[in-house]
Amino acid sequence: MLEKHYYVPVLKWKQGEQKALEELPISIKEATSPMLEVPPIDWDFENDTPKKTIDEHLQKVGETLSRSWGSDSPFFIDLYYVDSTDRLANGQHPLSFVLQETRTRGLNAIPVTSTNRDVAYQAEVRSAHQQDQNGICFRLKEEDFGDLQNNIGSLLTQLSVNPSEVDLVLDYEYVKPDERVRTMLFLTGILSSIPFLNQWRRLILCGTSFPSDLSSIDSNSIGQIDRAEWLIWKRLIYSGSIERVPSFGDYAISNPAPFEADPRFINMSANIRYTGDDKFIIFKGRMIKRYGGNQYYQLASQVVTHPEYSGPNFSAGDQYIQNVANNTDGPGNATNWRKTGTNHHITYVVNELATVTLP
Template identity: 60%
Template sequence: MLINPGKYVPVLKWKQGEQRAVEVLPHSIKERMSPLLELPPIDWDYENECPKKTIDEHILRIGETLSASWAIEAPLFMDLIYIDPNERLYNSQHPVSYVMQEARNRNINLIPVTSPDRDTAYQNEVRLAHQHDQNGICIRLKEHDFSNLEHNITNLVSNLNVGFSEVDLIIDYEYSDPENQVRTLFFLEGLLSNITLIQHFRSVILIGTSFPPDLSKIGSNSIDTIERSEWLIWKSIIQTNDLYKTIQFGDYVISNPVPFDADPRFINMSANIRYTATDKYIIFKGKSIRKTGASQYFRIAAEVVRHLEYYGASYSNGDNYINEVANQNEGPGNATSWRKAGTNHHLTVVVNELSNLILP
């Protein structure tokens, strides 16, 4: 049975690599997505023990990046979960208010994301944004919200003065080790069965990932795989009950949910290419960039191109980049360019998987 699973909801940390990955997607792919953008936390200056930027500097270009990367009518979700709740711009404006206004100025349709634990000021800005734009609201629930689930949902809907049909509900179980796939599946089925109003929401979205916090368990100069258990779990759930057939799929693309937070002076990152394939991630890993240099990406890219599960240079912008580096016409690239390539490829893969999904 060919099904229509709705739009794909990838969670994107809105940094340069992800922005550029979305920017070069064809409109035919963008139109089948509703990305959830997370404004990243302000980087920390470890030498001077202070933030590297003010909040004004941090979000100054948000409208520009949205316009350059998206530029279609389809809405985006925007979450400022990693911005300190006490932050205000120089003119005392709340960051949520600024971001929503910047999007309006560029005709970008943003749906604000909130959770039961956000402070009063944040919730007020979300309510005002909906009143102004009439785009609805997204409620994102994580593990600490799962107890008293229905109470948390109904309370927040009431406080935001919004109807259930104007709410997109996200169940975000974040990281789940692939070894716990069956346990996670049973847990989520039980959780969903306790949401008695599930059919009344505008949409229900299940988001998770099996991508680990780091690649330290993968050996140098090796090729390894990680099962995409979030994809397999979602496919199992939508077959469980007729009510679940319209639950949309989301993931964290080729990242772990926890923002990277380490002193860059002591980071010893290995060269790696993260490549999404059917039901798994393939990790092509080299050696330390600091010790071995970035030129090893020429060899690693060639390994991707020779791999049986390489999709071909014409599949996506990211695949074309990999091929160009393999042939030493580009590159060797850096962390940003490889995040762009891997993200662009992944987004294309998932949209196409969803469009061609056949279930028994």
């Protein structure tokens, strides 16, 4: 049985996120159950074709999971973004291959499914549970909330499981910070209408206020975004209006939507995403293509002099920020800074949750 204080960050399984997990100490990993999304195959916009085959895309998934997680603590694995028609060259289903890789390495993977997966995907989830007895994760989103009872009942029947074998995730994805009160009231109603409420192995509430881009933050400025998902969760658990306290989940320092734009035409600004008390603090420079990556030296200096900087000993991410500010490392690239911000964020949330006294 997983504990209520476990934190569930939803992470796209890319190099920055992989390195962020790899650099977490075991004490933080033991308090975390990440939901890892295998991303879609990158698109070659110039030739209008996928950059890789599905075999090439998944070739190192077991190796990266073992190196980056390397713990017997459970984690969730979701292949929602892998095309449902894709099969490996030998005919194997991608989910079957990924779970085979985790099984071989002694990793504790829980397959994620939802109401919109096809028959073949659901068959692989059912087969994995029967073989591994690790349970299943139901990930329900807003389109499922209107008929929650029937959608849940259908999944239980289709997958031949009881609620006690299932981790139920209510994923409301993106919420605008100024809509958090309305969202909290909506979620209160959803949480009170869940069938078998006290029978689920674990109940998890997940969402984020992190936007799809940082255009709302001015260049050469320090901005902030309220962590609406964290504020909503805290209000919910202390409201006295819900019977069962859900675990907390978010999308770390990312937006739920996958990045699908042609990178040749993206003018990304240098930025450091830093999690603070009830907010994301955004240290933003100017366009990297025009002004270069050396901006990160100045941005890192701004972080370490900010009153909410946690100090170099707080996390591997914070140590890296200090090193770049001191010009002993860096300047880094987008992958380095995604690793850094994610590593700090996970550490920060685990520490926050450790101070929460559940009613």
